[in-house]
Amino acid sequence: MNNQLKLELLNHEYWWGGAVSDGVSMPYGNSEFARQLNPAYTPNQANPLLISNKGRYIWSDKPYNFEFRDGFLNIFDCDGEINKGEGFENLRAVYSAVQERYFPAKGQMLEPLMFTAPQYNTWIELMYDQKEDKILEYAEAIINNGMPPGILMIDDNWQEDYGVWEFHPGRFQKPKKMIERLHELGFKVMLWTCPFVSPDSATYRLLADKDYLIKNKNGSIAIREWWNGYSAVLDLTNPHAVAWYKSKLDYLVNEYGVDGFKFDAGDPMYYRNDDQCEISIHANEHAEYFAKFGMQFTLNEFRACWKMAGEPIGQRLCDKLHSWDTNGLGSLIPNGLAQGLMGYAFTCPDMIGGGEYQNFIANSERLDQELFVRYAQCSALFPMMQFSAAPWRILDQEHFQYCLAAANLHQQFGEEILALAHHAADSGEPIIRHMAFSFPDEEFARVNDQFMLGDHILVAPVVEKGAIERIIHFPVGTWQGDDGSIIEGPCKLNVHAPLSRLPWYRKQS
Structure with a gap:
């Protein structure tokens, strides 16, 4: 088995691939660069693919690590066979070849409204204070300020607990009527969800008894630290656990009229290669199983993914800072381009202004209005655009009008973007x-x-x-x-x- 490779770089050869968050460092080849994909501890999508403008590619069904050093591309620490191809005319030709061979387009589409209108997320505006009255106030303010309705995402903390996918009764008195009102205003509604389960809860005990939770290598239930504390993790290789999770989300659809879900926190970093599951898989593959679960809903969004190129999945860039540099606005274009060249066509930049909430809070008293406008403009002709912080609230009238113009431009291009999305679904092209x-x-x-x-x-x-x-x-x-x-x-x-x-x-x- 060929599980390592050393490839001499050609003159003026440039490469793309690996991890989307490295888009700011692409193309590779002009300087030294290294990335670990085995496993992929990055905050965004990844794919075991490298392609060059000289018509060459590297692919493996398993993760690997790679580096560009001293005029060579080195592939190593691969658990499977490394496939190399060459002789294709250019970047487009080699992309087409690997896409057709390794992640062929499925011909399946997402909800059209994801492309034809802006998206609005309640995260930065409300953070953990997700309440019925505040969500309705936010939605009505969108309309009253002349912005076009679209997708409304209700973010984390609408639920009773992690793993208890029911509206919190203290914060939502009439959730069904709330969603009916949001529909009347012209929105489709998504709810935030994750594969985690809070320990020391009735749900945890139920799922532990049913053996639906991932275990450590020693056989005890794994409790993993993530940004909201410590939780157990659903074993999505177990079809019974999948059916349980699906039943909870289907209930929200059927009982309340929810249209889709934002699937968050399924990053490979929360798994281990030696975890005990129904099916023994690599840490990266847990993100793949999560995506396969979520794409049962045509209205979906993911931030972390592995080897799911060509699938009908909405792929958002990871949370960005409220900054101009390559941790903020400067990353949107190169990382968005990286998504496309890795086969993730249905892309969305991060929340306009930056979605990394701690950084946004830290800058809340000195928000850069120019930066916010340029974020909106940069997002306007992406396949999707997403607001969170209310521009009419945090900007003066002049800067708000520029953001409104960007939202309207996206809507004006909506049918053209939608046609390109259909083309991507059928052809696999970005x-x-x-x-x-x-x-x-x-x-x-x-x-x-x-x-x-x-x-x-x-x-x-x-x-x-x-x-x-x-x-x-x-x-x-x-x-x-x-x-x-x-x-x-x-x-x-x-x-x-x-x-x-x-x-x-x-x-x-």
């Missing part, structure tokens, strides 16, 4: 595409701050503080801008982009 994917012959491999929406819309958000202009790389062809300008490519231009403008261009020929 919705937002790296410049080197759409124009492989024009040396765009290292252009990471603009993207293509399909093959005909070039999007170039401003992602630097204080900037009112930016350099845009135009491929060959005629491009008509949002400002009415006509650009003949190929060329590189410095374009005027005040805070009121998200530069985008449509290919005419």
Whole structure:
């Protein structure tokens, strides 16, 4: 079995793949880089795939570690066979080949509203204070401030406890009427859920007796630390545990009219390779089982995933900081492009303004309004966009109007984005595409701050503080801008982009 590999890099060869959170370091090959995928302790999606602009690829059905060093790509610590391919014409050709072979498109779609309208999450606005009256107030404020309705996600702490998927009676008096009202306002409603179960509870004792919980290597029930404390973990390799979990979510759908779910906290970091489960699997594969469970609902969202490219799953980027750097706004485009090149087409950037709540709270008295606007603009022509903090509350009127314009732009492009989503479901091609994917012959491999929406819309958000202009790389062809300008490519231009403008261009020929 070939479970390690050393590959000499070609001249001007660049690579993408591995972990989505490393998109800010892609393309690899120009400097030293290393990543552990065995197991993948990263906060976002991952895939055991590496592809290059010179038409080469690496794939394994099992996780591996890799490094770029001294002109070589080294693959090691793989539990399975490493597959190498070469001879494909360019980045698009090699992506198409590996996608067709290893994660073929299923032809299945998500809920269309995920693409045609903005999403709104209650997390930053309400955090752990999820209450019926406040959720309705938030939803009605969205409408009253002229923003288009879309998906409304009710985040963590709506439930009685982890593993008790019922509305908390102290915070929700009439949850069914609440959801009916949200539907009347034009929203579809998602609820937050996770595979964890609070210990020292009746549910824990029930599931322990049924042997539905993951055990440590010594046979005792595993209690894992995560951001909300310590919990047991459902064994989703056990079909009876899966059926129990599904029955709880189906009840919420049938009894209250819930439309879908945000599936959170299924990261590989909460599992061990030697955990005792119904089926013996690698730590990464638990995230895969969680995703397979969640995609039973056409309205779903995941943040962590493994080897589920090509599947009908909404994939959000991990929580970002309220910052301009590569832990914040600066990561949205490169990491979103990485998602697409790993086969995760149905992508959503993080909550606008940054969804890492502790950082957001720390900055709450000095929020950067310019940053918030540029977050919204950068998200507007992604496949999905998601608000959480209420822009009408935290911004002055001028900055709020810029965010409103970004939300309206997304809605205006809704049917076009939806058509690209259908195409992605059928073909496996990304919705937002790296410049080197759409124009492989024009040396765009290292252009990471603009993207293509399909093959005909070039999007170039401003992602630097204080900037009112930016350099845009135009491929060959005629491009008509949002400002009415006509650009003949190929060329590189410095374009005027005040805070009121998200530069985008449509290919005419």
